[in-house]
Amino acid sequence: MTDDSGRDSMEDDDAQVRYDQARYVEDGQYEPLLSEKDLTRVDIGDGGDGIAPDDAESVDSPLPDDLTRDSLELPELSEPELARHYTRLSQMIYGIDSGPYPLGSCTMKYNPKFTEDVAALPPASVHPDRSERSVQGTLEVMYRLQDYLGRIGGMDAVTLQPPAGAAGEFVGIRVAAAYHEHNGEGHRDEVIIPESAHGTNFASAALGGYDVVSLPSDEDGRVDLEALESALSENTAALMLTNPNTLGLFERDIDEIAEMVHDVGGLLYYDGANLNALLGRARPGDMGFDVMHYNVHKTFATPHGGGGPGAGPVGVVDELAPFLPAPRVREGDQRTKSGEPTYELFEPEHTIGKVHGFHGNWLVLVKAFAYIARLGDEGLADASAKAVLNANYLASRLEYDVPYEPFHHEFVASAGDQDAADVAKRMLDYGVHPPTTKWPEIVPEALMTEPTEVESKDTLDRLAAAFNAVAAEDSETLANAPERTTARRIDQTSAARNPRLSWQALEEDES
Amino acid sequence: MHGNETHAGSPYAPHTDEDRAAMLEAVDAETVEELFDIPGAVRFDDEFGIDARTERETRRLVRSILGRNDDLTELLGRGHYGYYVPSLVDHLADRSEFLTSYTQYQPEVSQGFLQALFEYQSLLVELTGLEIANCSMYDAATALGEAATLADRVRDATGYRVLVPEADLLREERRSTLENYVAGTDLEVESYPTADGNVDLAALEDAVDEEVVMIYAENPTVRGTIEEHLAAIGDLADANDALFTLGSDPVALSLLERPADVGADVVVGDASVLGLPTSYGMGLGLFATREDYLRQVPGRLVGASEDATDRRAFTLTLQTREQHIRRERATSNICTNQAWVALRTAIHAAALGPTGMVELANRGVRRAETLAERVDDIVGVKAPVHDRHHLREFVARVDQPARAIADDLERRGFAVHVVGEHEIQLCVAGVPDERLDAFAEALEGVVR
Numbered sequence: 001m002t003d004d005s006g007r008d009s010m011e012d013d014d015a016q017v018r019y020d021q022a023r024y025v026e027d028g029q030y031e032p033l034l035s036e037k038d039l040t041r042v043d044i045g046d047g048g049d050g051i052a053p054d055d056a057e058s059v060d061s062p063l064p065d066d067l068t069r070d071s072l073e074l075p076e077l078s079e080p081e082l083a084r085h086y087t088r089l090s091q092m093i094y095g096i097d098s099g100p101y102p103l104g105s106c107t108m109k110y111n112p113k114f115t116e117d118v119a120a121l122p123p124a125s126v127h128p129d130r131s132e133r134s135v136q137g138t139l140e141v142m143y144r145l146q147d148y149l150g151r152i153g154g155m156d157a158v159t160l161q162p163p164a165g166a167a168g169e170f171v172g173i174r175v176a177a178a179y180h181e182h183n184g185e186g187h188r189d190e191v192i193i194p195e196s197a198h199g200t201n202f203a204s205a206a207l208g209g210y211d212v213v214s215l216p217s218d219e220d221g222r223v224d225l226e227a228l229e230s231a232l233s234e235n236t237a238a239l240m241l242t243n244p245n246t247l248g249l250f251e252r253d254i255d256e257i258a259e260m261v262h263d264v265g266g267l268l269y270y271d272g273a274n275l276n277a278l279l280g281r282a283r284p285g286d287m288g289f290d291v292m293h294y295n296v297h298k299t300f301a302t303p304h305g306g307g308g309p310g311a312g313p314v315g316v317v318d319e320l321a322p323f324l325p326a327p328r329v330r331e332g333d334q335r336t337k338s339g340e341p342t343y344e345l346f347e348p349e350h351t352i353g354k355v356h357g358f359h360g361n362w363l364v365l366v367k368a369f370a371y372i373a374r375l376g377d378e379g380l381a382d383a384s385a386k387a388v389l390n391a392n393y394l395a396s397r398l399e400y401d402v403p404y405e406p407f408h409h410e411f412v413a414s415a416g417d418q419d420a421a422d423v424a425k426r427m428l429d430y431g432v433h434p435p436t437t438k439w440p441e442i443v444p445e446a447l448m449t450e451p452t453e454v455e456s457k458d459t460l461d462r463l464a465a466a467f468n469a470v471a472a473e474d475s476e477t478l479a480n481a482p483e484r485t486t487a488r489r490i491d492q493t494s495a496a497r498n499p500r501l502s503w504q505a506l507e508e509d510e511s
Numbered sequence: 512m513h514g515n516e517t518h519a520g521s522p523y524a525p526h527t528d529e530d531r532a533a534m535l536e537a538v539d540a541e542t543v544e545e546l547f548d549i550p551g552a553v554r555f556d557d558e559f560g561i562d563a564r565t566e567r568e569t570r571r572l573v574r575s576i577l578g579r580n581d582d583l584t585e586l587l588g589r590g591h592y593g594y595y596v597p598s599l600v601d602h603l604a605d606r607s608e609f610l611t612s613y614t615q616y617q618p619e620v621s622q623g624f625l626q627a628l629f630e631y632q633s634l635l636v637e638l639t640g641l642e643i644a645n646c647s648m649y650d651a652a653t654a655l656g657e658a659a660t661l662a663d664r665v666r667d668a669t670g671y672r673v674l675v676p677e678a679d680l681l682r683e684e685r686r687s688t689l690e691n692y693v694a695g696t697d698l699e700v701e702s703y704p705t706a707d708g709n710v711d712l713a714a715l716e717d718a719v720d721e722e723v724v725m726i727y728a729e730n731p732t733v734r735g736t737i738e739e740h741l742a743a744i745g746d747l748a749d750a751n752d753a754l755f756t757l758g759s760d761p762v763a764l765s766l767l768e769r770p771a772d773v774g775a776d777v778v779v780g781d782a783s784v785l786g787l788p789t790s791y792g793m794g795l796g797l798f799a800t801r802e803d804y805l806r807q808v809p810g811r812l813v814g815a816s817e818d819a820t821d822r823r824a825f826t827l828t829l830q831t832r833e834q835h836i837r838r839e840r841a842t843s844n845i846c847t848n849q850a851w852v853a854l855r856t857a858i859h860a861a862a863l864g865p866t867g868m869v870e871l872a873n874r875g876v877r878r879a880e881t882l883a884e885r886v887d888d889i890v891g892v893k894a895p896v897h898d899r900h901h902l903r904e905f906v907a908r909v910d911q912p913a914r915a916i917a918d919d920l921e922r923r924g925f926a927v928h929v930v931g932e933h934e935i936q937l938c939v940a941g942v943p944d945e946r947l948d949a950f951a952e953a954l955e956g957v958v959r
Contacts, residue, residue: 029823030622034630034861042865044766059869061766062876063900067737069769074637076864079599086603086858089623096611103613110523111611114566120601123577127587128792130926131917137579138791144576151559163649164847166834174691203834203844207660209695212839250548280555287553297847301523305851306624307614307811308647309793312847340579353687357652357781358591358792361849370573375521376563382520385543389526392546393534406548428620439835454523457530480819485619488819495816495828499805501643502633506815 030486031088035503040076044068092486093306094433100455100463102394104410104436104448105198105246107276107298109383112374115302115367124366128358132344136336139343142329142359145313145369152372152380153275153292154285155315159324161360165273166200168293168312169240171325173208174352175291175316176238176267178323182350185265188237192266194223196247196440198273201240210237217442221247221404223257236266243270243287244277246440246448248391248407258288267291267320272312275299276452277388277409280381284315291316296368303367311364322349325356384409386453390460394451397464399471403443410450412443415471420445422478423470429484430466522566583926584946585789588904588938589733590651590682590781593789594762594871595941596855597862600786604855614811614850618826619818625825628850629813631857638764639778639799640771645810647782647849648796651758652685654779655727656692657798657809657843661777662725662754663696664807664842670724670753676710677702680732685758698724708736708897708906712743719751729758729780730767734936735879735904736897737767745774760784761797761860762940763902766872776801784940785863786855795852806832809843811850875903878939878947883907885951886937891958896934904938906930911958919957925950 029036043058045065061068077085094101101108118124126135146158162168173191180188191205194215202212213231218224222245232239239261244250251257261268270284270292276299284292296302297310304310316324327345334342375383387409395402400413413435415423423445424434435449447467451460470478482488500506526534531543540546564572585593604610608623615621615628628646635644648654659673673693675681681702690700703726704714710728719726726748730738741757748755757775759767762784770778783795800808806829814828834841863871879901883894886907894907909916913929920927928936939947 028821031626033626033633035633040865042869044869057866059866059873061869061873062880063737063766067739067768067900068766069764069772072637072765072865072869074634074865074868075861076866077861079862082599082858082861083603085861086627087606089627090603090606090608092621092623092626093608093612094617094620095608097607101613106613108613112523112566114570116605116610118570118573121574121577123580123582125593125788125790126580127585127593127789127926128591129587129589129928130583130585131921134581134583134921134926135791137577140576140579141573148559148561151561154555163653163849164845166844166846167649167653170691170844174694177694198846199833199835199838199841200844200846202838203841206839206841207692207695207844252548252550255550255552278549280559281547282549282553283555286555295847303610303851304613304847305610306612306621306628306854307850308848309649309850309852310847353691354652354684355688355691356792357650357682357684357688357794360793361649362791362793364793366573370569372561373572374564374566374569376561377559378519379521379563380559380561382524386521386524386526388546389531389534389538389543392538392540396537406546408547424617425619428617433620434617453521454525456525457534482619486622487619487822487824490618490818490824490826491816492826492828495814495826496831499812499828500815501629501812501828502636503630504633504636505642 030092033503034075034077034085037081038075038077039073041071041073043071099432100451100459101433102435102449102451102463103433104412104450105273106436107450107452108304109301109452110454111301111303112371115370118370119363119366124363136343139329141366141369143331143343145365146329148372149294149313149315152279153294153315154283155292156318157321157324158313158315159328160313160365161325161356162293162312162314163356163361164308164310165293165295165312166204167355168314169200169204169271170207171314171355172269172291172293173204173210175320175323177208178350178352179267179320180237188235190235191237192231192239194241194245196245196442197240197242198271201271205240221249221442222251223253225253225256228257228260232260232264232266234264236264238267238269240269240271242274244274244408247404247412248410249404250408254287273298274409277384279384280377281384285317291320296364300368300371302364309361309364311361311368323352324348325354326351383453390451390453390455394449394460394464397461399468400447410448412440413447413449414443415445415447418445418475418478420447422481423447425489426470426473426478426481427466428482430469432463432466583921583924584942584950585926586937586942586950587926587928588940589928589936591789591792592784592903593941594784596786596788596859599862600855600858603858604851609854610851615827618824622825625813627854627857629815629825631853632813634857634860635797635799638761640769641778641799642802643805643808644799645808645812647853648798648810648845649849650794650796651779651781652688654796654798655685655758656689658756658777658779659689659693659698659725660696661804661807661809663698665804666724666752666754670722671697671699672723673698673700673725674703674718674723675700675727676705680705680729680734682733708732708734708899709738710740710744712740715744716747719747721751723751723753725754725756727756727758731763731902734897734906735901736899737902741768741773749774761856762868762872762875765868782856783852785859787852795849795856807842808832810845810848872902875940876901879903879905882937882939882947886954889955889958892954903940904936906934906936909933909935909958916957920953923953925953
């Protein structure tokens with residue numbers, strides 16, 4: 001099998017792209033779809049149409065025909081064939097174990113292997129409808145994790161139910177709404193969000209039925225206090241803040257901001273996406289935040305899994321605790337025969353109800369608990385220290401300009417005359433994952449970079465070399481990148497203009 | 512000297528003392544503390560009080576805590592099932608490129624995951640007969656909430672009513688989650704009556720008017736009965752310009768009526784019945800709908816395209832629907848979803864193949880029937896309560912208080928649902944035959 005994709009131009013470069021191994025390309029595709037390997041139609045009952053083609057199998061059902069479907073057509077493959085298919089697919093993915101992953105705002109830190117083992121323990125998997133008495137271990141892990149997160153964030157009460165960060169934001173918004181409603185202030189219909197915030201903040205506030213008031217940054221890249229003053233009113237339900245913000249800057253006026261928000265009767269919400277910068281050094285609860293979410297798949301190293309599952313527990317101050325989702329876990333009055341505490345589920349007095357069918361992404365929570373228990377105070381504080389050191393060191397090695405400082409665990413460089421998206425594609429050719437691009441928009445051609453604490457000085461040097469090599473390249477090279485990856489530049493326009501979202505649609509498209 | 516040999520720092524930060532010194536020099540700082548720009552007033556100089564542990568100690572700690580769980584045979588279902596998951600699923604899904612990668616925003620180095628998600632979407636398209644499936648919501652309850660907001664967006668006019676089955680055929684958690692999802696809209700959730708473990712069609716007809724934007728029903732129902740009025744519900748929704756949202760799961764869909772054939776506009780449910788153990792309720796929200804609503808679909812979509820060499824390649828597409836681009840006008844606030852669970856579900860489904868999936872569903876019909884006959888023979892037990900066909904589970908009537916019977920069964924190593932003062936619910940999914948035999952004997956002993 002030869003391949004004419006012009007990948008000779010970097011032959012001499014010693015950057016080895018690991019996920020480029022085992023390339024086997026046939027018929028214009030990198031790996032056939034399961035459906036291209038086999039499709040078998042199984043006719044159910046008497047086969048519906050009565051005509052069974054040669055490749056159809058027939059299965060009788062104990063149900064009457066009018067309650068069943070006629071047939072099911074899916075790939076029928078052997079275990080060895082599947083093992084090879086998915087192994088091949090995995091070779092076409094860049095993961096944390098492939099190399100550095102400096103995606104700003106995403107905190108792509110190494111995922112310790114042992115946490116997979118604890119989540120795979122048989123007693124970690126019980127049915128959610130089990131009696132409380134029979135799942136004391138599960139409830140104890142939940143109780144202890146609630147306690148850990150409360151201490152780390154400086155919060156009085158924690159719910160583990162939200163299955164992701166955005167779900168946590170939504171819970172925060174719903175809790176704020178319930179609180180205001182309870183106090184006879186249901187007229188508050190605005191949530192204030194800085195322009196540089198994560199898109200989820202806006203979407204979560206809107207899902208909760210709020211009008212979003214967008215807040216510009218001042219010239220230092222922080223909250224503009226004058227703008228905040230004019231945005232605040234008796235209609236303010238909450239201000240959502242990320243601290244350090246998406247530029248990596250700490251909102252130095254946080255005391256004053258909290259006071260301003262509280263003075264008009266609003267609540268202060270903390271987006272936990274950047275908590276990795278603050279572990280053991282500052283706590284949202286001490287800064288005057290009333291409610292926050294934690295991204296355990298960022299700060300507490302649970303694997304991202306290609307986009308989930310994560311978990312987004314929410315912490316609140318005492319005053320908001322009665323509104324948290326149900327159920328939460330608390331210690332029971334009883335002790336066991338051997339004197340150990342028992343645990344029980346309970347409904348907070350004015351609960352907003354449920355935001356997930358059961359208890360959220362439980363297996364992810366187990367991994368987060370194990371990570372925190374492993375690191376302890378010193379480990380967590382050290383993680384933040386090294387994350388901030390790494391970001392500062394990496395930025396110091398870059399040719400690209402970093403307009404806003406002093407940043408903490410992440411920084412936003414500007415690609416200047418280059419197109420940031422093209423810079424990212426070209427970085428792939430150097431065997432590293434690029435940063436987040438084109439956002440926040442306050443920096444032109446933004447390269448939002450977060451190395452996390454897990455990269456060594458050598459890796460950061462290699463990463464800086466990749467950045468700097470790309471910084472020196474011409475726009476044509478960038479526009480043609482990547483050329484050493486599994487796939488070359490992918491046509492986004494065609495994908496959106498002619499949506500083919502299943503093998504059935506591809507089949508139709510080709511016929 | 513690396514930090515991972517002591518408890519002095521993060522075991523996963525690889526800095527040597529030499530490195531640290533060189534890095535500090537490069538950034539012109541004496542100490543790392545100088546790099547933190549945090550005003551004194553909000554600095555934290557206390558301790559969390561969390562002890563560090565070695566890896567081995569941590570594993571032992573978690574194992575000993577979880578060891579407090581009783582090891583019971585779970586005859587539990589009600590929308591969440593513990594089917595056996597083949598070893599293949601763990602071993603392939605645990606390959607670290609799958610497990611440790613981020614969302615596929617750089618498709619050129621994410622082809623493998625994108626293709627796996629594309630195949631997952633295709634699986635749902637075949638199961639539902641609908642043209643579009645997204646690559647995951649959190650779980651069945653949140654997918655139901657998203658379906659209601661979709662209905663709100665696509666249906667012009669003034670409708671505001673969302674009709675769901677009354678409490679005996681809808682888990683309270685699902686209803687409560689739905690209520691939260693529609694709290695920011697003008698939608699109102701209302702119940703319609705049920706009859707003998709199915710939708711009460713006549714009562715539903717009476718309840719429907721032009722203000723209804725969505726009718727929700729499940730197949731099978733939470734009580735294990737197979738719904739017999741799907742096509743009629745579909746017609747009713749159509750006639751009133753409302754969306755028909757059907758709740759189901761991949762095993763049920765392998766055998767039961769195809770949603771597209773009964774007029775379903777949206778299918779939601781928990782797809783993790785394949786791919787995940789019970790996991791204390793962790794799930795995978797499936798979401799499929801008609802092509803007409805493509806631009807209004809919540810969540811991520813993977814599409815096929817071509818790369819610069821004209822080879823087929825996959826990418827996340829139609830992202831202008833999503834929060835990172837559309838912000839407060841996005842179709843949903845979802846960002847991180849359940850991608851890795853979708854991968855597991857796809858592998859499990861592939862391992863079964865179509866024959867295996869249909870057989871698994873068939874076994875759920877046969878084994879539930881067998882167990883129901885068996886416990887019906889016990890004096891003081893009547894099963895099933897509903898005169899319907901069942902999949903996987905059924906409700907049994909017990910003469911004695913159901914709670915006491917469940918407690919006694921638990922002492923004998925079995926977990927069952929209590930669904931009424933004199934009703935227990937039993938599920939066969941994932942329970943080996945010999946344990947079902949042992950269960951029937953235990954039940955006999957308990958009610959004696």
